[in-house]
Each structure stands twice: as structure tokens, then as C-alpha cells.
Amino acid sequence: ELKVEQNPLFLSMQEGKNYTIYCNYSTTSDRLYWYRQDPGKSLESLFVLLSNGAVKQEGRLMASLDTKARLSTLHITAAVHDLSATYFCAVDLYTDKLIFGTGTRLQVFP
Amino acid sequence: NAGVTQTPKFQVLKTGQSMTLQCAQDMNHNSMYWYRQDPGMGLRLIYYSASEGTTDKGEVPNGYNVSRLNKREFSLRLESAAPSQTSVYFCASVSPRDSYEQYFGPGTRLTVT
Numbered sequence A: 001e002l003k004v005e006q007n008p009l010f011l012s013m014q015e016g017k018n019y020t021i022y023c024n025y026s027t028t029s030d031r032l033y034w035y036r037q038d039p040g041k042s043l044e045s046l047f048v049l050l051s052n053g054a055v056k057q058e059g060r061l062m063a064s065l066d067t068k069a070r071l072s073t074l075h076i077t078a079a080v081h082d083l084s085a086t087y088f089c090a091v092d093l094y095t096d097k098l099i100f101g102t103g104t105r106l107q108v109f110p
Numbered sequence B: 001n002a003g004v005t006q007t008p009k010f011q012v013l014k015t016g017q018s019m020t021l022q023c024a025q026d027m028n029h030n031s032m033y034w035y036r037q038d039p040g041m042g043l044r045l046i047y048y049s050a051s052e053g054t055t056d057k058g059e060v061p062n063g064y065n066v067s068r069l070n071k072r073e074f075s076l077r078l079e080s081a082a083p084s085q086t087s088v089y090f091c092a093s094v095s096p097r098d099s100y101e102q103y104f105g106p107g108t109r110l111t112v113t
Helices: none
Strands: A004-007 A010-014 A019-025 A032-037 A042-049 A056-058 A061-066 A072-077 A085-092 A098-100 A104-109 B004-007 B012-013 B019-027 B031-037 B043-049 B066-067 B074-078 B088-095 B102-104 B108-113
Touching: A004 A085, A010 A019, A019 A032, A019 A085, A032 A072, A042 A056, A042 A061, A042 A072, A042 B102, A072 A085, A098 B043, B004 B088, B012 B019, B019 B031, B019 B088, B031 B066, B031 B102, B043 B066, B043 B074, B043 B102
Parallel strands: A010 A104, B012 B108
Antiparallel strands: A004 A019, A019 A072, A032 A042, A032 A085, A056 A061, A061 A072, A085 A098, A085 A104, B004 B019, B019 B074, B031 B043, B031 B088, B066 B074, B088 B102, B088 B108
């Protein structure tokens, strides 16, 4: 059974600081997705990672995938308040089905 | 394009009542999904449909039924609602041409009392 674990589950960080969210998964896959969810809202796609070593960047966020380690990271550079949200990783089982992690709730304070 | 739409946005049911959640997409996607999201948890797959006329169970199908009416529409039915089905329900669709990225609807917040 595929398990997708994120850590930390909750992250409170100061503006301007850097931090990394980790997503570990338990079976082979080279398709991983990162989503953002604001309170009371739907999920918004951030990154699609489709091969070992894939790296994508958008603004202050950078995501990477290491399929051998079964690990993806979401790195936050110089955090700002607007990044406060819950971030989910999701792993594709090659059957068009995604298994989601439990999410990392990020709070950025001044 | 409206993307993925869901109705209703909010619903309150009493235990034992039935209702159908509607989902439609205008992106010509083949695969559609129903998820539930409980507080502090990720999304769990209820049912999915890889194409018109086919449906399959996901991780938590008990207490639900689905219908893939046509390529655009995928409905979720609760025959006899229970308080444990209080949740936020999301519909999604995916196009293989778009890196299998899933597009989500706005969600339906359901409370069963």
C-alpha cells in the first residue's frame, strides 16, 4: 500500500527565512505533484514533477524530485505572508490515481 | 472555459437523507474523480471514472454511489447520509496530455446532523 508522508505537518516561520517541506513516499513512482490550498478554497496546482532529478521553480518556491530516495522537497526562499497556506504533495500510481500526503500547514509571520 | 464546476457549494442534511452532488467539466477530459477532505487530512479518493461508462472504487467508497452520465458529468450520490460523511467533497478531472495534472472543482461542504 502506497503511503505518502509529509513533514513537518505544521510550520510557522518568520518572513524572510528559508525552509524545506519534505514528501516521502513508499513505492516506485516518478510522477509527483504539489498543490496549494488556501483556507476554505480548492486545490491549486503548483508543480508537476515527472522524472528523477526534476526541478521546477516558481517565484519563492522550488520543488525537486529524487525517485531513488522516493523523496520530493518543496523549498521556500525568503518567505512572505502570501505564502501562508496548506501544501500537499501527491504521488501518481500510474493508474491516473493520486495518493495525497496529509499536508503541511504553513504560517508566515512578520 | 469554466473548468470543473460543482453544485451545490454547501449542503446540510439530516441523518438518513439522500442527495446527489453534481460535477461537470468542460475540458474534454476522460478521467474524473471524487475526493473527500476531512479536517487536518489530505484528500482521499472515493470513486473515479477513467472514461464515460466506467467507474471504479477508490480508497473510501462505502456509503457512496457514482454515475458517469456522459463525458462531461460525474455525480456522487449519498443514499442514506451519516454524520461520518460530514466533509468537503472535491471533484477533479485529468487530461493525459497535460502531464496527468488534476484540475479541481471548488468543492461542496456537506454537513450531516
